[in-house]
Amino acid sequence: MRRERTGTFLTAGPTLTAALCGGYFLVLLDVTVVNVALPSIGAGFGVHSPGLVWVVDAYTVPLAALLLAAGAIGDRLGHRRIVIAGFLGFGLASVVCAIAPAWPVLVAGRALQGVCAALVLPGTLALLVDRAGDGAARSRVVGVWAAIGGAALPAGPLVGGLLVASAGWRAVFWLNVPVVVAALVPVVASRSAEKPRVRRNGRVDWFGAVTLTVMLAALVTAVVQLEEPVLAGAAIALVVVAALALWWVERRARHPLLRVPKAARRPLLAACGVAGLMNFSVLGALFVLTQTLQDVRHLSPLAAGLLLLPGMLPLPLLGAPAGRMVARIGRWRTAAVGLVIAAFGFAGLAASIRVAEPVWLVVLAVSLVVWGAGIGILTPAVVAAALAALPDASGAASGASNTARQVGGALGVAVFGVLAGDASAAAFVPRVSWMFAAAAVVFAAIASACIVVSGSRRRLRPGGETELVE
Structure with a gap:
C-alpha cells in the first residue's frame, strides 16, 4: 500500500481513511437514523411511548457501556482485527433488525448492533491517529474524523426520512449491509500497514x-x-x-476498564464531561424535535428529515477548520466558541416551535444552521482534549470520550422523552421549548467554565511571556 508523507492524515492511504471514517459515520448514524422511523415502527408493532425510547437506547446503552472495553481490547490485540470483527457483527445485526418479525427481536437486534458498534468506534480513530505524524497532523485527522462522524447526528433523520418514505422503516437497517461490505474491504487489505501493538497479553x-x-x-x-x-x-x-x-x-x-494517571484525571474528566453534556442535549433535542415536526406540525418523515438538513451542513464543513482552530488557540477555547454558538442555536430552536407558520420555518432553519456550526466546532475540541489527556493510549482515550458521549446520548433521549411526554398532549410543545432554552443556558455556562480552564492552564516562559499549556 502506498504511504503518503508523514504529517498528513492520509498516511495509510485515502481508501482506508475513507473506510474508517465511513465506519465511524455509520455507527453514529444508527443512533439517530431511526428517529423519524419511530412512528412507523410503533404502528407496525403496536408500541407507543415510552417503549419507543428503547429503539434508540437498546443501541446506545451497550454502545456506551462497552466502548472502554473495546478500546482496551484494541490497544492490546490490535485495532484492525477488532474493527473487522465489529463490522461483521454489525452487518449481521442489521439484517436481524431488518427482518425482525416482532418487537423483542427488533430490540435484541438493536442491542447486538450496539455491542458491535462499540468494537468499531474507538478503533477507527486509533488506526488513523497511529498513522498520523506530528501533533498538527493528529489535530487535522481528529478534525476530519469528528466532522464526518458529527454529520451523522443530523444526517440520521434525513436519511431515515428518505428511506421510510421510499421503502419503509426496514430499509433503515438494510442500508447498513452494503456500507459495511464497502468499508470492510480496505480494512482487511490494510494488514501490511498495521503497527505492532503493546500489552498483547493483558486481560480485559x-x-x-x-x-x-x-x-x-x-x-x-x-x-x-x-x-x-x-x-x-x-x-x-x-x-x-x-x-x-x-x-x-x-x-x-x-486491568481496569480505564487506567488513568493521576495527573491526567482532571483533564480527561473535563473533556468527557463536556462530551457527555453535548450528546445529552443534542440527541435528546433531536428525539423530541422529530416528534414535534411529525406529530405537532404534521409533516411526513421525508419532510421532517429535509427540514433538519440545515443542521447537517455545517458539521462536515467545520471539522477541518475546527482542527486548525484547536492547534491555534487551544482545545478549551475552541470548545468555548462551539458551546456559545450552539447555545444561540438552542435558544433559536426554543423559539421556533412556539411561533406560527410560516415564520417558524425560517426561525427553525436559521437556528439549525447556528446549532450545527456550534456542534461542528465543539466536537473536534473535546475529542482532541481527551486524546491529549492520554497521548500514549489513543484507544483508551477515544473509548473514554465516546463512552461519555454515548452515555450522555442515551440519558438525553430518555430524559427528554420522559419530560416532554406524549406528543399529542397540549403541554408537549411548551415543555420542549423550555428544555431547549435550558440547554442554551447550560451550554453558555459550560462555555464560561472552559474559558476559566483555558486561562488557568498558562505558564510563564523564561522571558516573562505567558504560554498556553494544553
Whole structure:
C-alpha cells in the first residue's frame, strides 16, 4: 500500500481513511437514523411511548457501556482485527433488525448492533491517529474524523426520512449491509500497514464492562418507567448495587476498564464531561424535535428529515477548520466558541416551535444552521482534549470520550422523552421549548467554565511571556 508523507492524515492511504471514517459515520448514524422511523415502527408493532425510547437506547446503552472495553481490547490485540470483527457483527445485526418479525427481536437486534458498534468506534480513530505524524497532523485527522462522524447526528433523520418514505422503516437497517461490505474491504487489505501493538497479553475487564452495561440499562429503565414506582424503584436499586460493585472491582482490578494517571484525571474528566453534556442535549433535542415536526406540525418523515438538513451542513464543513482552530488557540477555547454558538442555536430552536407558520420555518432553519456550526466546532475540541489527556493510549482515550458521549446520548433521549411526554398532549410543545432554552443556558455556562480552564492552564516562559499549556 502506498504511504503518503508523514504529517498528513492520509498516511495509510485515502481508501482506508475513507473506510474508517465511513465506519465511524455509520455507527453514529444508527443512533439517530431511526428517529423519524419511530412512528412507523410503533404502528407496525403496536408500541407507543415510552417503549419507543428503547429503539434508540437498546443501541446506545451497550454502545456506551462497552466502548472502554473495546478500546482496551484494541490497544492490546490490535485495532484492525477488532474493527473487522465489529463490522461483521454489525452487518449481521442489521439484517436481524431488518427482518425482525416482532418487537423483542427488533430490540435484541438493536442491542447486538450496539455491542458491535462499540468494537468499531474507538478503533477507527486509533488506526488513523497511529498513522498520523506530528501533533498538527493528529489535530487535522481528529478534525476530519469528528466532522464526518458529527454529520451523522443530523444526517440520521434525513436519511431515515428518505428511506421510510421510499421503502419503509426496514430499509433503515438494510442500508447498513452494503456500507459495511464497502468499508470492510480496505480494512482487511490494510494488514501490511498495521503497527505492532503493546500489552498483547493483558486481560480485559469484562466484569467491569458487564457491570457498567447493567448499571446504564437500569438507569435508563428507571428514567423511562418513572410513572411506575415499583419498577422504577427496583431499577434504581439495581443502579446503586451495580455502581458499588463497579467501584469495588475497578479499584482492585489488575486491568481496569480505564487506567488513568493521576495527573491526567482532571483533564480527561473535563473533556468527557463536556462530551457527555453535548450528546445529552443534542440527541435528546433531536428525539423530541422529530416528534414535534411529525406529530405537532404534521409533516411526513421525508419532510421532517429535509427540514433538519440545515443542521447537517455545517458539521462536515467545520471539522477541518475546527482542527486548525484547536492547534491555534487551544482545545478549551475552541470548545468555548462551539458551546456559545450552539447555545444561540438552542435558544433559536426554543423559539421556533412556539411561533406560527410560516415564520417558524425560517426561525427553525436559521437556528439549525447556528446549532450545527456550534456542534461542528465543539466536537473536534473535546475529542482532541481527551486524546491529549492520554497521548500514549489513543484507544483508551477515544473509548473514554465516546463512552461519555454515548452515555450522555442515551440519558438525553430518555430524559427528554420522559419530560416532554406524549406528543399529542397540549403541554408537549411548551415543555420542549423550555428544555431547549435550558440547554442554551447550560451550554453558555459550560462555555464560561472552559474559558476559566483555558486561562488557568498558562505558564510563564523564561522571558516573562505567558504560554498556553494544553
